[in-house]
Amino acid sequence: MAVRSTFRAASLLALLATGAMAQATHPETGDPLAENQTFSWRILDEVPTLDPGLIEDVDSGSIARQLFEGLYNQDAQGNIVPGVALDHTLSEDGLTYTFNLRPEARWSNGEPVTANDFVYAWRRAADPATASPYSWYIDLMKVAGAAEVVAGEAAPDTLGVRAVDDHTLEVTLTQPIPYFPQMVTHYTTYPVLQSNIEEHGDAWTQPGNMVSNGAYVLSERVPQERTVVTRNENYWDNANTVLNEVSFLIINDENQGLTRWIAGELDATDVPIGQFPRLKEEYPEEVHAVPNLCTYYYAINVRPDSDPALLDVRVREALNLAIDRDVIVNSILAAGQLPAYTLAHPATAGYEVPEVPIATMTQEERNTRAQELLAEAGFGPEGEPLTFEIIYNTDQAHQQLAVAIGQMWKQTLGVETTLANQEWQTFLDTRREGNFQIARAAWCADYNEASTFLDLMTADNESNDPRYENPEYDALMEESRTAADPQPLYTQAEEMLARDMPILPIYFYAKDFMLDASIKGYAFENAQENWYAKDMYRIAQE
Template structure:
């Protein structure tokens, strides 16, 4: 496939005319709803934030999609559908989007949802005073003046978004982005209630304080234990919502989570590393594996003050070559993952993985070349010994992979490794501050397009933890914004990353999880695995 999957105004209007106005939990013929309409799932770590303007992780985004609703949402196939906006139009030059909000949309306190709530949220996310870890996303969307607002050069009220009236939001772009409608399904673009935020400050996200516009409201939060959300009676489509309560339980141990799933305390949990074959036989109807637009990699610190050995691209290439990805995906993970030699996931819409030399070599050839490169750099056998620290957030799978990769580096290159696991928020801070040598990392697409991966390593992206800075790479990604066919540019960008290696790609995710068979409506075909509890329902057991 060589075309991008986007939803233009014409196709949206056609979809509206056909009646696809919103997703809803719709039992199929022969299904009987259960009396118990709850959904309980497991998460690995405590949520750093559930404030849409401050969220930076996948699990926080899952919470935000239940509590809030953006201009656009996604259907079970990942297609863009109306959310808080009933429809939109786009100017002929692609620079002006005009969204019409649903007049029936309200906040959970009964106040009407207005276009100004989006204006406030977007300005707040871009404002340096907010210190949003995703402020760069507003700039990435090419909202007019976003770059200047994010950098503090101009005030937030100069951002190219305005309320024409209470139900009309106008967004002006500095350059046309054909996939812009996909971008406004992201949590950073969700509305927030200005009066509540300004009155309560950071406390606005606490139970009893939080006012939201999604299908659910926050009813309980116990740090390091759980978040509970209950149906929002003021949600505009509450009549078509079935699940009454959504609970996210924080369970750091995968094996413990599995035990609790088997005891019917959880409806969903991840398959523990290495257990997919066994569990597939034991629970064939409840084990699932689906492509998921996330890439797992090691970030290498290439800041000027980093370990000098890691600043030598020959060392980074040797490390990259010596990772036996086939062993990792087949023998350690074994649940449908694929070896990765690029950052962009193979299942990304329209993306064609470039033919990189490393991908066609045997592992023996890779190891031989890795040894040659390390020797050229003055390390390895007969040279200076090397020891690197790998940091990762606490998780059994991350630890097993770090141990395995450390063994590969030792066996092939004589490199020693030390391992350091950290609590999630500490780990994020450590990685962002550059206090690491090699760090476990993963990136999940914010929208289904290759730029969502590749923009990560542009110089001004705040999530560029290796701090890779290459003006040539930045120029390529800027060129892709307005290219009629950006795919060749994306391939060139991947080739540049494969040359410079600020990251070591390891594998492409496949989401493998256990889901109680009574839960229906899960979006198995959504490659981003963006799920909405309002689309789920539980059926009665026979």
């Protein structure tokens, strides 16, 4: 018997926005609505692309989430809710998902959104000709034929996704993935309109060209300044969307972002590094710190042609031990972050962080062992001197952390460091191409399950910037996909990373930010920090 997954339709759908606006109150909460229904959000850098098939970073994904809609969305708690798909059925063997698409879904040009739009988008993302940095994600979902398509060994039309009819999408997997429905909230799986891309080519993502199917359309994009999206009148739930305009303003300096927030020029901005305690006292209702499924780490280049010293695991372990994470999270960041000695975030659903040896040591013990290891490797005060370059994308917090960690390495190990900051797209290219020794990195969950972190270090993952390759590790992760209880395998994988150290985990994120008190509906409890402007609104204030 097929298993049918359904969702309760939100009561908001039964209410008309026209009635809400006539009453000047929100149709669901009853909050008085402000006449100004705009929202401004500060981002750090110019986003490299708004093409869902090419996106690989958080800020691009945040904008794309407003412009496009996948099969499912997430609610304020991170649970999946209907998007273009109303529900799905699952075959008895767990290999075939059949999604039932809502007939009222429309592109911004008025054309219906069909199952073929998903087929085209998924084939395009997997096709090597697209050069998607997230093509591996289609394979990670275990879509039939994905491995061969991504490798260039099979044509894209062999991918296991087909349109049964305009409103029925069938996806065939090679093995059951219990969290598969969570995975289709990700931007790589968003539909794109084939005719739009064929008409405009690479320029299809420009204002005036882009056709999208989300609650908003792209209305303005000024490089290095802002991206603006406005209401999509053809969105199926436009009647219940309240915010009319969302602006993503590029501000490279966190302190400047704070200054502009205080001046009322921004609705939301990150708390500058180290200022959370002070700002929480000054703005108790507007400063927030919430769990965020992201892990901050340093990637070590372990390619065969890398720095010979970094290819010595004793050197990598010494560097790892000499980082005083308690100082970083308590004295430098000071906003609810947690020390990280492993990769997967502890707030990940159903996951237990394993206790690795470094986590039980005092910092004094870590430093002593680090000095011993470096000496054993022939480096340090009594051996060959070491100098490493740390690269990071331009940001005050990344710079301060690099300075602090460099000082820790200097004081404990005698290791010198040089720092190099790069513009975001250049930085991504540098990491991907392996032109670095040590690089700042972070990973945010693509879905709420530990494999989203641990798959990062498999050999064929395009985002494995250290280029760590361990067949035993890959086998563990492959086995975990069908395990009744994957936790023991995840524990082994984490222990393996803690032994081989292609990365140096530093801290687990907490999202700390300033949000104007008039903005309501933000998804504070969504641990992936996936927010949808269509669910937000501005209240009138006295």
